[in-house]
Amino acid sequence: MKEIDDREWKIYVTKCTTGEWPVPPSFVSDKNNWLCRAIVGRVLYFIKDVEGALRVLSTIVNDVEPNLEDHPDQGMCEAEHFVLSLRDVADIIWKLTQNGDAALQYLDRAFAICRKFPYRFHTEARGDIWYRRLQVLAKSGRLEQAVADAEAMVKSEKQESHTPKPIIPDPLYDAVNPYIFYSLRFLAEEKHKEGKTAEACGLLAEAYEYFPLSEAGRRDVQKAKETEDVDAQYKAWAF
Template structure:
């Protein structure tokens, strides 16, 4: 990517509906700027331009000890880039192997990062893999992989995005098979591992009380669209400094 192309991308992102300050993104030599610009272009549906920018980040090795109190860590930048590249490859070429490869890299990197991951759920890349397998007619394989994930995370209690998304996928699978009663049971199990606020508890109670299985499933599915609380809370020491 030459300087003229880069400046055109920066100008587009800085002048969009939700502009990013130019000073935060203009340094091409800072790969985090390229990460931000590329992902912003993808969000703006400038898919081919996004791919050109994000491709420059694929070989970057992030500092796995980088854990800023504000903003994205290097690991998060790289994970989100890999995630978006996977979606672009899938959208443009419908290339299953390439999309799953990039999602796999994002998944492994997010699991390896030992500090708070605040920009997304670490389980999203796993869930997206299952969804792509379903789209290409490999739903039974996806069901088996979800079951393996549940076994692998069986000893983990509390908030757990891997168990949540595995159960969510299985719930959708049963819904697609016409069994909303079983799908609702699986969704109820999924929410045991979801970060839920007091408002979320009320929403889930309403969902559980729905008599009709189809309405109950619909209510649980609606709850799954709401991020009631962050997946990962900031450490108390950091919260105190921010206050």
């Protein structure tokens, strides 16, 4: 990958620090810091500069090894920055090429880091990576494998959870498991596509037992459960 020169970098930084969602310049100023490049690349993708995003993120995903011992009290750790960068590269490749194997290379690398990193992330990256992997499998003609993988994940995680616990105990997260939640969500969506909406609603009801819910979220769950019409109930789960 050709190195990004100062002029090109300045153009990318300007895009990130101006506009509707400006990023503080201090977050993205150092071209030689891969964490800055990770932020710039993801911001570029967020603002739909796909070419720029892939250009910047490509300088990271093939050349960097995140420090898995890094877990600051404030802000995201190296592992999370790296996982999110892999996620966006996979998404770009999938949308541009529809090449499932190419996208899965990056998602599988991200998933391996999620499983290996022993601390919680600040985002939903763990479940999101797994969910995207299932979606790519399904959309690239491997639906049976995706369903089997999702079902196997639910079973294995119920036996032994791989979700890191918070350093400070928090009852809100006692039952949280993003792998189970996103697996059940995927399975519910597939059941709905098959016209089995009642089964889909049952899977979503179970899924939210593994999702961190605020008081408002618990009210939404109860409202969805009490909705008798299955089509209306399925829509009610989208909160």
